[in-house]
Amino acid sequence: MLTYTTYSEAGGVGKTTLASNLADAHAQHGRDVLAIDLDPQNGSLTYLLGVDAPREDSDADNIARHIIDRPKGDFDELIKKTPYGFDLVPSHNMLENLGDLLGQAESIAEDLSEEFNRWDRLREVLLNTSVPDEYDTIIVDPPATAGPHLYNAIGATRSLVVPLEPTGKGLQSIMGLRDVVQGFEDTVGVTVGVLAVVPNGVGRTTDQQQYLERLCELGYDAPVAIGDRSSLFEGCWDVQRTAFSYVDEVRNRKRDHEMETLEDLHTLARHLEEVSA
Ligand SMILES: Nc1ncnc2c1ncn2[C@@H]1O[C@H](COP(=O)(O)OP(=O)(O)OP(=O)(O)O)[C@@H](O)[C@H]1O
Numbered sequence: 001m002l003t004y005t006t007y008s009e010a011g012g013v014g015k016t017t018l019a020s021n022l023a024d025a026h027a028q029h030g031r032d033v034l035a036i037d038l039d040p041q042n043g044s045l046t047y048l049l050g051v052d053a054p055r056e057d058s059d060a061d062n063i064a065r066h067i068i069d070r071p072k073g074d075f076d077e078l079i080k081k082t083p084y085g086f087d088l089v090p091s092h093n094m095l096e097n098l099g100d101l102l103g104q105a106e107s108i109a110e111d112l113s114e115e116f117n118r119w120d121r122l123r124e125v126l127l128n129t130s131v132p133d134e135y136d137t138i139i140v141d142p143p144a145t146a147g148p149h150l151y152n153a154i155g156a157t158r159s160l161v162v163p164l165e166p167t168g169k170g171l172q173s174i175m176g177l178r179d180v181v182q183g184f185e186d187t188v189g190v191t192v193g194v195l196a197v198v199p200n201g202v203g204r205t206t207d208q209q210q211y212l213e214r215l216c217e218l219g220y221d222a223p224v225a226i227g228d229r230s231s232l233f234e235g236c237w238d239v240q241r242t243a244f245s246y247v248d249e250v251r252n253r254k255r256d257h258e259m260e261t262l263e264d265l266h267t268l269a270r271h272l273e274e275v276s277a
């Protein structure tokens, strides 16, 4: 089973972009992939994949209700098919209040002398469904801020894939990554692995090499650096597609540098599949 959370300390570094394209690449490799969108904001994985889900309908069953142990229906019914051969549990506005809702659920459980571990809820939800039988790959995409979404994502996946902003600031954040991971381990109470660090949006090939070497020196797996492909990735957000589908269906001619980026995404996905084998 391959399970990971896309994580970066900073926002806007490419977590959701990576999650969508890694899910697509794993599915192309024949894996059964479930992506879980834990980001309450509008521009989340659910939007990028063009999945129609009632995020504003406060009566609808949704992932937050399951995490706080107040489901309105079967978890299986939350799972949506995407056109890319993988499935998605979509986001919902109720995720905005996840911290408060978890706090309330915990108090109620305490009054009833019931077990309730607020950072272990997503894992428990998944274990009690057909997900472990039906999927071999789970990718969780939370918001960047440390809090209930990220901790539940980590509790359920125990592994991180970390996109890195290709700047001095980005490298600096990686220097502190071990301490950050230690903090997650202390908070959530599990061991957390960093499966890969991925410089994302790097300008020149020589810079890409330098980043990869530096990350290897720091002891991290850094199988690929993803180039600066604003036109491709902005296009994906504009027409709500994965990059593979964008190049296939929207571009009228193949561009070498974009094909190279798709190949890098395959290489990264294969690396993750191998480390979990
Ligand atoms: N390799 C890349 N080259 C150029 N632009 C990129 C690249 N990867 C992602 N982007 C762009 O960066 C922006 C942020 O990407 P994305 O939303 O995936 O980041 P995020 O880390 O999920 O953000 P948030 O913290 O808000 O969840 C998007 O506009 C996306 O198109």
Ligand SMILES: [Mg+2]
Pocket (backbone or CB within 6 Å): 015, 016, 017, 039, 043, 044, 045, 142, 143
């Ligand atoms: Mg995101």
